Amino acid sequence: MKLLVVEDDETTGTYIARGLREEGHTVDLVTNGRDALIQATSVGYDVLIVDRMVPQIDGMTLVKTLRGAGNRTPVLFLTSLGSVEDRIEGLTAGGDDYLVKPFAFGELSARVAALARRAPTVAQETTLHAGDLTMDLLSRRVIRAGREISLLPREFAILEHLLRRKGRVQTRTMLLEAIWDISFDPMTNVVETHISRLRAKVDRPFDTDLIQTVRGAGYRIDA
Amino acid sequence: MKLLVVEDDETTGTYIARGLREEGHTVDLVTNGRDALIQATSVGYDVLIVDRMVPQIDGMTLVKTLRGAGNRTPVLFLTSLGSVEDRIEGLTAGGDDYLVKPFAFGELSARVAALARRAPTVAQETTLHAGDLTMDLLSRRVIRAGREISLLPREFAILEHLLRRKGRVQTRTMLLEAIWDISFDPMTNVVETHISRLRAKVDRPFDTDLIQTVRGAGYRIDA
DNA sequence: CTTCGACCACCAGCAGTTTCATGGACAGAT
DNA sequence: ATCTGTCCATGAAACTGCTGGTGGTCGAAG
Incomplete structure (x- = not known):
């Protein structure tokens, strides 16, 4: 032991x-x-x-x-x-x-x-990884390619959710339920908006994109 | 029971x-x-x-x-x-x-x-197989001979349908009902067109063909 | 056994529709 | 006042279904 x-x-x-x-x-x-x-x-x-x-x-x-x-x-x-x-x-x-x-x-x-x-x-996992990105759940820090990325709480939650389910497609509905805790369609594009903001911080400044769109289904971070 | x-x-x-x-x-x-x-x-x-x-x-x-x-x-x-x-x-x-x-x-x-x-x-049946092809339903990925194949939603649906009924012929009508959810003849060759596109991605780049035409009947993927 | 016609299947390109990304405005919370 | 979360409008991109031409297959007639 x-x-x-x-x-x-x-x-x-x-x-x-x-x-x-x-x-x-x-x-x-x-x-x-x-x-x-x-x-x-x-x-x-x-x-x-x-x-x-x-x-x-x-x-x-x-x-x-x-x-x-x-x-x-x-x-x-x-x-x-x-x-x-x-x-x-x-x-x-x-x-x-x-x-x-x-x-x-x-x-x-x-x-x-x-x-x-x-x-x-x-x-217990306290850090999540994907490519050159590391998310430390304890310090609530995200590092990519040596640079620290500062995320808003909601962005952090989304990224964490995607990382914990690395490789699996997460539909809008799944995200709404997991992050926003609502089980109905809000009739807006909240998810898209937040994904967009997350991408602006996590992907845009770097060469390769971690967050992938799966048309007609949802989003995914590659394993 | x-x-x-x-x-x-x-x-x-x-x-x-x-x-x-x-x-x-x-x-x-x-x-x-x-x-x-x-x-x-x-x-x-x-x-x-x-x-x-x-x-x-x-x-x-x-x-x-x-x-x-x-x-x-x-x-x-x-x-x-x-x-x-x-x-x-x-x-x-x-x-x-x-x-x-x-x-x-x-x-x-x-x-x-x-x-x-x-x-x-x-x-756990979240992956389907046929020959050297693997379809992962959770990550929405199709791999053949080590290479990833990117499919459109409709193509994905058709391939999934055929794989789930491996070895059994699927008629145009069956496909129309299962994939398009229509029970009438659309008077066009939608099915053929999509099968063609699917083949272009799934079969053409490889040696053996998975999707087989059964003349006068429909299509089939061999077991 | 060959030829012909009818039928069936294939495929490339096009256009309409749907879906998605994004910047900016706004409201509520801190 | 500043920061955060949401909503909206717009444009871009992806996806789908259709058309029409081409090629292949089968059966019957020659």
Whole structure:
């Protein structure tokens, strides 16, 4: 099982990591929130073990950020704070379990195993690609050929939708339902307009066109 | 097996219902979307057979509504013409299969049986093959001998129709009804013209011909 | 067995229609 | 006031159906 431990206290961190490794798991250890975010988004973990109090990005914010980006990896919070409020906050932020220090290693191990069993994880994508274009869902950034492209929210949503369904034609109706959440024909060319604006930013300044029109059907980004 | 047929055309509806009853199934028949919704939610069916175009609530919306309510009954769509857009939606909106009218009853029967078994192969039937040619319905792409062929909507529809009925001769009349949705002779040679254009793209650049003329009858793609 | 005529199929080009792209105007939200 | 989302009008491009000429096929008659 692949685990990430986020703990700034060196002693505690290595102690946990060694214990889990002895149980046969692969363990990465980072000591601050930013590294944790990078690791968690670039590597697929089965469970994250996160100290509430770590430098740069605190554990709570870290998890909220991951959840916001669609990452559903189960999280076990470690904390020396044990107030009821803290627990509630931890659980509602998307953290799946909570362990108050000091704890017996056996309990940690058992909870990690339980979390992993409860939510068999598939590594979550946080970046989407097509050709020389990269979309980072966490930072909400789009880069093409080294240049950053700034997109409006709606444009971002459309591009994300197309990228997630790379190679498949998306009809106007599908887009209307997915992006605008309406299931009827608005009798206008909203979709065309937004596609046009998106193209102006994403395709026009570059040589090759990513967004393709499929006449009589819809739009598509090539695989 | 308990089945619900949603079809507003009386002739077709009773035809389907009788055929299925003769196979030993219990069949309910309704002629509009609202009755269908009521029936489907109050009675447990094994498969729904739904015409795309029915009064009050159209087939598409009906199924979406059911899915939204957590109903996972497999659905077989019946669609007469079917614009390209309609077809793509049918494949991805939660309907498990679709059948283009006119169809052989045997085919309907087989598909219903497959759906009831929840055979995953049916739902994934989004690519059609013949020789070295592959048609991907989702991406709306046709590849032959590694090369991509770009087809116009009508050409695409014809090729799809022929591929779905591989080995069987399709008469001009059948094509007119299936692709153009007209049941009279237009007194022109539309079909020939489009077949010709299709051949120019699909057959001429290659060694062997897929589309064969059956003199005095129609066209066929060999199995 | 060949020839002829009738029929059928093929195909290139044209023109009408439909569909799509785009720039600009406008209204609502922040 | 600025930014965002929507609507509208226009022009361009794509698509479709038709026409008419050409070539091929079949059967019957010579």
